[in-house]
Amino acid sequence: MKRGQDVPDSRSKAVRIASSHLITSCATAAAIILFVALGSQVVPAAFDGLQVQAHDNALSVAFILNIAIILFGWRRSKDLKEALDAYDKAERLAERNANTDPATGLANRRELMSALELSLAAKSSGVLLLLDLDHFKRVNDLHGHLAGDKLLKIVADALVDEAPADSCCARIGGDEFAILLDGASAKEAEKVAQGILSRLSKPVDLGTVRVFVSASIGLSQVRKLQKEEDVLRESDFALYAAKRAGRNCFAWFDPELERELTDRVQLEEDIRSGIENGEFVPFFQPLIDLTSRELVGFEALARWRSPTRGFLEAETFIEAAEKTGLIGPLTISVVEQALKEARDWPPHLKIAINVSPVQFRDPQLAQHIMKVVTEAGFPAHRLEVEITEASLLEDREQVLATIGSLKNVGISISLDDFGTGYASLSQVNTLPIDRIKIDKSFISTIVKSEQTAAIVNTITSLGHTLNVPITAEGIESEQVRNELGKYGCAEGQGYLFGRPLSADTVRTFLDMKERNDGRESPSESEEEARPKIRRSW
Incomplete structure (x- = not known):
């Protein structure tokens, strides 16, 4: 049965019980009145020793039956009264449970929306404060869900203490809380928000452990002619702004932010459908041997042929794909197309592909790549996987395991965008890489800056010492190529040789x-x- 049907059925049951109780009570009262009337005739006759006639016998039987009816009615009325009291108690408990969060004792989402509806109906001003704990999952993972529940109760107590007495404090799900400050000004709301942040900035004692938590808070004005969902959505946008600002702070709703997030959500939806519809395709940029000036391969780059957005380069969608977890299927789709296209090319040509640092969080990444290589019928030794220095910030052991699995089947590994990330020269010496690619930001200024030229010279010297070939990205002029020839760069790519x-x-x-x-x-x-x-x- 649907939830919406429970209330009418429950109420009708209560009405039936109350009706039965009323009818029984009335019948019992009538029986008592009849009992008194019959008793006034039967009892005196019995005491006076009068001869009881047939008519009197009938009165006596009716009198006795009336006594039985009174006893039955009294018992039935008592049972119905107990049932009605039990129902009222259950009704009050159900109503309390329906509007209260059992873990914290605060109002729940339903009660918050009701309070917000009343506030908007009264056309009163105010502020809705939306709070989300930063990295709450870490507490559950490290210390267990009992510790997490205790932390939620402590946060709830902090909200009640910091908010005015007439505020509606609610837990609306997970580690997300809300406070409706009815009639509050912006200054008063900020004072409450700051008080909560200060309270939560102190270590929290969970009994066996002490944890440090913080919160992000979004604020939005409660204005006339709004809907409850609109106020909550604006607070949610503001909460996102607080998280983007570094967490452990509060932020107000900004209409510009809403437009930005709306566009981003639409972009994410378009990316998802684009992957399903095969709109992401590989484009190929030439890789050139700088000594022999021969073509040695191509780097496969993702491009988006969107029916609504047009032709887009990777910079416009990669970040959104990474944040939504779509980068994995997007990359695999593009790589699969690239390898199927390139398998019939001359056998000396290699294909280089990029792997996002986010993808290294997947322990099955190596298996995914090897499966695509096998299904495409592409020789593994012709494939070069490019990883960035940022990948090393992920689980290093897992990254090394992934690299090892790829190299075991003949796939080579290159360190992309070297010089812009976090890898040190000592780290490079310990990584099982086959090539270093110098970032184009250094190559583009090599003829203009002696400092940049010195950096490029250092990197190429490192490569020669480690017997690791160097590739230069972003070569756009003969002058730059000639300069790189002095340092012994093995390969190059850039607009000088061709666009993707x-x-x-x-x-x-x-x-x-x-x-x-x-x-x-x-x-x-x-x-x-x-x-x-x-x-x-």
Whole structure:
């Protein structure tokens, strides 16, 4: 039975009990009146020793039956009264449970929304304060759920102490709380928020352990003509702003923030549907041997052919995909397409793919990549997986295990964007990497800055010492390429050699290279591909 049907059924049951009790009470009262009337005739006759006639016998029988009815009615009325009292008690308990959070004793979400509805109906001003504990899951994971429940009760007590007596303090789910400050000004609301933050900044004693917690708080004004859901949503946006500002602080709702978050949510939904519809495709940027000037491979880069947003580069969607956990399926989809496309290319050409640091949280990452390689029929030794220095901030042991599994099947590993992250020279010496890629921010200024040139020289010298080849990213001029030649960089990529290209364009270009370069009349497809990719480097 649906929850909405419980209330009417319960009320009808109460009405039936009350009706039965009333009818029984009335019947018993009538029986008592009749008892008195009959008794006034039967009892005197019995005491006077009068001859009882047939009519008197009937009165005597009726009198006795009336006594039985009175006794039965009294007992029945008593039972019904007890049932009605029990129902009233259960009704009060159910109502209290329906509006109270059992873990903290605060109001629950239902009661908060009712209080907010009343406040809006009265057209009174106020502030809704939404609070979320920072890293509460860590307390549960480290100390158990009993400690977590105790912490929630302590937080609830702090809210009650800091908020005015007439406020509605509620726990609305998980580690999320709310306070409705009816009639409060912005200054008064900020005072309450600051008091809560100060209270929670102190160590919390959970009995066996002491923990340090903090909270993020979102504030929104309760305004006329709003709906309850709108006020709660605005507080939620403000809470997000507080978390983005570094947590352990409060923030007010900002309409601009709402537009930003709405756009972001829509972007995330579009990414999800884009993965399902195959809108993310690989584009390929040439990798060139700087000594022989020969093409040695391509780096596969994700591009989004969105029917509503147009053609987008990775910078516009990678961060959103990482934060929503969609980066894994997105990357695997693009890699799968890239490897199926490249498996029939000349066997000396390699494919380099990027792996986000977020993906290293998945202990099955190596298995996912190896499965794609196997299903695509792509030789593992032609695949190079690029990891960034930020990946080393994840679980180092898991990262090393993933790298080891990939190398065991012949896949090579390169350290991408070197110089911009957290890896030190000593760390590089201990990592099982096959290549170092210098970030383009250094390459683009190498001819303008002696300091940058010195850094590039140091990195290339390190590579020579460790016998690890160096690739330079972002080469856009002959001058930069000639400068890199002095340092012994092995490979390079950048707009000097070609921008990222579609699979069709690369296929056309590779077909061109297999034909006779001296042919006088190039085909139409060759002419179309010529300005997009250089035929020699």
